[in-house]
Amino acid sequence: MSILIKHISKSFKDIIALKDVSFEVNKGELFGLIGPDGAGKTTLFRILTTLLIADKGKATIANFDAIADYKKIRNSVGYMPGKFSLYPDLTVEENLEFFATIFGTTIEENYNLIEDIYIQIEPFKKRRAGKLSGGMKQKLALCCALIHKPKVLFLDEPTTGVDPVSRKEFWEMLKRLQKKDITILVSTPYMDEAALCDRIALIQYGEILEIDSPQNIVKHFPKKLYNVSANKMYELIESLKNYEHQYSVYPFGEFVHYTDQRDHFNPKELQQYLETNNLKNITIETTNPTIEDTFMELAK
Amino acid sequence: MKRFIGFVKKEFYHIFRDRRSLFILFGMPIAQIMLFGFAITNEINNVDIAVLDHSKDATTQEIINKISASKYFSIQQFIERETDIESVFKKGKVKAVLNFEKEFSKKLIKENTATIQIITDATDPNTANTISNFVNSILRNYQQELNKDIKITYQIVPQTRMIYNPELKSVFMFVPGVMTIILMLVSAMMTSISITREKEMGTMEILLVSPLKPFQVIIGKVVPYIFLSVINAIVIIVLSVFVLKMPVQGSLILLGLESVLFIINALSLGILISTISKTQQTAMMISLMGLMLPVIILSGFIFPISSMPLPLQVISNIIPAKWFIIILKGIMLKGVGISFIWKETLILVAMTLFFMGLSVKKYKIRLE
Numbered sequence: 229m230s231i232l233i234k235h236i237s238k239s240f241k242d243i244i245a246l247k248d249v250s251f252e253v254n255k256g257e258l259f260g261l262i263g264p265d266g267a268g269k270t271t272l273f274r275i276l277t278t279l280l281i282a283d284k285g286k287a288t289i290a291n292f293d294a295i296a297d298y299k300k301i302r303n304s305v306g307y308m309p310g311k312f313s314l315y316p317d318l319t320v321e322e323n324l325e326f327f328a329t330i331f332g333t334t335i336e337e338n339y340n341l342i343e344d345i346y347i348q349i350e351p352f353k354k355r356r357a358g359k360l361s362g363g364m365k366q367k368l369a370l371c372c373a374l375i376h377k378p379k380v381l382f383l384d385e386p387t388t389g390v391d392p393v394s395r396k397e398f399w400e401m402l403k404r405l406q407k408k409d410i411t412i413l414v415s416t417p418y419m420d421e422a423a424l425c426d427r428i429a430l431i432q433y434g435e436i437l438e439i440d441s442p443q444n445i446v447k448h449f450p451k452k453l454y455n456v457s458a459n460k461m462y463e464l465i466e467s468l469k470n471y472e473h474q475y476s477v478y479p480f481g482e483f484v485h486y487t488d489q490r491d492h493f494n495p496k497e498l499q500q501y502l503e504t505n506n507l508k509n510i511t512i513e514t515t516n517p518t519i520e521d522t523f524m525e526l527a528k
Numbered sequence: 529m530k531r532f533i534g535f536v537k538k539e540f541y542h543i544f545r546d547r548r549s550l551f552i553l554f555g556m557p558i559a560q561i562m563l564f565g566f567a568i569t570n571e572i573n574n575v576d577i578a579v580l581d582h583s584k585d586a587t588t589q590e591i592i593n594k595i596s597a598s599k600y601f602s603i604q605q606f607i608e609r610e611t612d613i614e615s616v617f618k619k620g621k622v623k624a625v626l627n628f629e630k631e632f633s634k635k636l637i638k639e640n641t642a643t644i645q646i647i648t649d650a651t652d653p654n655t656a657n658t659i660s661n662f663v664n665s666i667l668r669n670y671q672q673e674l675n676k677d678i679k680i681t682y683q684i685v686p687q688t689r690m691i692y693n694p695e696l697k698s699v700f701m702f703v704p705g706v707m708t709i710i711l712m713l714v715s716a717m718m719t720s721i722s723i724t725r726e727k728e729m730g731t732m733e734i735l736l737v738s739p740l741k742p743f744q745v746i747i748g749k750v751v752p753y754i755f756l757s758v759i760n761a762i763v764i765i766v767l768s769v770f771v772l773k774m775p776v777q778g779s780l781i782l783l784g785l786e787s788v789l790f791i792i793n794a795l796s797l798g799i800l801i802s803t804i805s806k807t808q809q810t811a812m813m814i815s816l817m818g819l820m821l822p823v824i825i826l827s828g829f830i831f832p833i834s835s836m837p838l839p840l841q842v843i844s845n846i847i848p849a850k851w852f853i854i855i856l857k858g859i860m861l862k863g864v865g866i867s868f869i870w871k872e873t874l875i876l877v878a879m880t881l882f883f884m885g886l887s888v889k890k891y892k893i894r895l896e
Contacts, residue, residue, distance in 0.1 A: 277737045279895040298893075299739070307737045313730035317545045318538065329534030330738050
């Protein structure tokens with residue numbers, strides 16, 4: 229077991245940041261912590277990286293206790309905070325060298341670990357880190373967090389503020405790192421990234437809603453889900469929200485995801501209702517719930 | 529050890545890449561020493577005065593000659609009427625008027641007394657005081673010359689000697705003060721800012737989640753600034769000796785060692801400030817308000833401590849700058865050795881240890 233979290237609670241003054249959080253992450257697993265801003269992800273990361281002490285509960289990382297063995301944990305984990313936390317006035321190379329030195333290693337020693345990533349930013353190695361683009365910064369930060377070959381890697385919202393292409397590349401890198409036997413705990417507010425994890429935990433208001441693989445987590449969706457579309461989007465949403473039997477209505481791309489309160493729901497009825505509301509080109513089809521639908525449903 | 533050297537190297541990158549701070553670091557001492565040395569002075573030199581001579585005889589002429597011969601005064605004009613006194617002052621042309629009474633010589637010989645009125649412009653009380661003292665002493669000298677052949681039965685002759693700074697040069701007073709202020713500010717402010725910057729940028733979070741120990745981080749932050757402050761101290765001493773002609777009577781090595789002690793004292797204060805402030809701005813405000821003002825006002829640099837109200841005199845004891853100024857004046861002007869300033873040195877050592885102990889205790893190994 230790489231990460232073991234048991235009944236962790238933490239509050240700041242009168243704000244409850246984490247409420248009885250428990251889960252475990254297996255060795256070599258890519259585990260996602262999915263939740264909106266303010267859900268308590270960063271607080272949990274800080275407790276696991278020994279930066280904060282939980283009010284209640286116990287956590288072990290790589291079999292070290294988060295409080296008693298904090299020094300050992302600091303030697304064996306890599307941490308990439310949500311905010312860009314490198315030295316902007318140092319060059320790419322100097323940053324990497326600095327982090328290698330303070331962890332008592334050299335760039336050469338673990339170069340194979342970061343090679344895939346570093347090769348992309350190497351052309352800019354003489355550039356100051358503050359002048360890199362968002363995606364480059366994150367790649368450099370990942371290199372710095374990896375340079376000492378950590379057993380467990382903590383990545384707090386690594387792709388926030390990064391363009392879609394770089395995001396995709398970033399996740400491909402994580403997949404490759406996983407094969408090198410590094411346990412990765414990553415948090416993200418993006419649901420599409422959740423699908424790339426081995427297992428995910430949905431978190432909101434400091435509470436874990438559900439833990440499962442991305443494929444299975446959608447099975448926790450309790451209702452039948454319909455894709456509804458019509459010629460006028462705004463009127464469609466308004467009409468659906470006013471429909472007496474509606475259970476949930478969320479816009480989803482060009483469709484509206486709709487669920488009904490009744491167990492025996494007849495789409496024809498809904499179609500008639502919408503037609504009386506002057507909507508045309510109405511389509512109603514069943515669809516599979518996504519992680520986002522599941523999250524919205526569980527967070528209700 | 530390699531980790532530590534890596535950390536210090538990183539600190540030097542920060543310092544040398546921040547051009548503006550570097551400019552302040554080395555520009556400020558030079559500018560301050562020059563300002564205090566040349567521009568700000570309470571000496572008098574070539575003060576313009578006016579003379580109203582009602583008798584115009586040999587004696588008054590002799591006194592006037594003596595006065596205009598001294599380098600302190602230059603006689604700007606002669607006036608004829610009492611009413612002119614007010615107007616020359618109002619025009620601001622002269623700082624003092626000498627008014628000889630009528631028949632000055634005659635009275636002096638016949639009645640043994642003659643009066644001369646010294647009127648000074650006291651809008652600047654210090655200058656006015658100095659002027660009247662200087663005129664008085666010139667007159668006293670002249671009087672002694674007159675009385676040289678006459679035997680006076682009872683006479684007390686005060687012989688004043690100003691030692692350590694016979695010419696009363698204000699530079700001698702300012703240099704130790706300015707050196708103290710600069711070392712205090714540079715060391716304390718720069719370290720407190722550089723530590724809080726790591727907190728503000730979030731890099732402190734990463735440093736904490738690393739095998740670096742707290743004392744390694746603190747010492748690593750301090751070492752570059754010890755180095756820079758020593759260079760600063762050297763620049764100040766060289767400037768004051770060669771440009772401002774400030775003497776260093778005592779041992780240069782002792783002066784150097786005491787300066788290093790004071791620099792470490794200021795640095796540990798800087799670390800203490802950084803442990804209690806979260807942002808660079810707070811750190812700077814605390815350093816400026818909390819250090820600069822007491823150093824200027826309570827250290828005895830400008831205002832003598834002995835003439836302060838008792839509560840302030842007591843408070844002045846906890847200002848490290850006070851003790852360092854005593855040490856500096858002792859070494860530079862009096863040329864004393866460690867046997868005369870061991871008490872002040874010991875106080876600085878104790879203060880340094882106290883600040884350091886407190887900072888290590890207050891340094892957080894976690895975020896809160």
